[in-house]
Amino acid sequence: SAVISQKPSRDICQRGTSLTIQCQVDSQVTMMFWYRQQPGQSLTLIATANQGSEATYESGFVIDKFPISRPNLTFSTLTVSNMSPEDSSIYLCSGGTAVAGGYTFGSGTRLTVV
Amino acid sequence: RKEVEQDPGPFNVPEGATVAFNCTYSNSASQSFFWYRQDCRKEPKLLMSVYSSGNEDGRFTAQLNRASQYISLLIRDSKLSDSATYLCVVNWSNKFYFGSGTKLNVKP
Numbered sequence: 353s354a355v356i357s358q359k360p361s362r363d364i365c366q367r368g369t370s371l372t373i374q375c376q377v378d379s380q381v382t383m384m385f386w387y388r389q390q391p392g393q394s395l396t397l398i399a400t401a402n403q404g405s406e407a408t409y410e411s412g413f414v415i416d417k418f419p420i421s422r423p424n425l426t427f428s429t430l431t432v433s434n435m436s437p438e439d440s441s442i443y444l445c446s447g448g449t450a451v452a453g454g455y456t457f458g459s460g461t462r463l464t465v466v
Numbered sequence: 467r468k469e470v471e472q473d474p475g476p477f478n479v480p481e482g483a484t485v486a487f488n489c490t491y492s493n494s495a496s497q498s499f500f501w502y503r504q505d506c507r508k509e510p511k512l513l514m515s516v517y518s519s520g521n522e523d524g525r526f527t528a529q530l531n532r533a534s535q536y537i538s539l540l541i542r543d544s545k546l547s548d549s550a551t552y553l554c555v556v557n558w559s560n561k562f563y564f565g566s567g568t569k570l571n572v573k574p
Binding site for chain 2: 353383385387393394395396397400444446451452453454455456457458459460
């Protein structure tokens with residue numbers, strides 16, 4: 353299965369600023385996704401990162417707040433824009449090719465907005 | 467209604483015990499099913515896929531009941547290292563939807 357490197361692993365940011373999180377996969381994968389995990393809660397899907405086109409966002413998430421890029425089959429970025437303390441969370445990317453084999457995750461980015 | 471629902475626990479069991487988790491899902495068109503394990507402050511990792519016929523991997527047995535739309539995970543002979551949160555995951559349209567997780571504490 354694919355190995356995903358995610359960075360930064362953590363950051364503390366001022367409100368009103370933006371942070372870009374990167375995920376690099378060691379092999380080409382068909383699907384890549386971005387999730388958010390609030391403390392003590394499960395993962396919420398933010399969007400599907402589509403290679404060469406605009407991401408597909410889930411209800412409650414919009415491109416202006418969470419712009420996503422996926423220039424190729426091994427790399428994607430998520431930007432958390434104009435941050436507020438409510439954006440403090442863990443952000444995880446995930447990817448894979450064969451659904452039947454499950455998808456793997458990056459190690460997560462722990463974001464704190466102050 | 468959430469797409470995937472689980473009992474959050476925690477389940478506190480002694481070493482060697484057998485413990486079972488259940489999970490229900492709302493979308494009858496769901497195509498594939500998984501159990502993931504998440505350790506504290508770590509990313510989720512695939513534990514096992516769940517097949518219609520049921521499947522076993524060592525001490526772990528997973529079962530799927532499509533008619534009732536639930537999935538189960540049975541852990542036999544619990545080890546201290548099994549302590550974690552177990553996430554039920556359901557796929558449709560190539561996207562994964564996660565349950566809130568069931569926390570397991572295995573005690574000596």
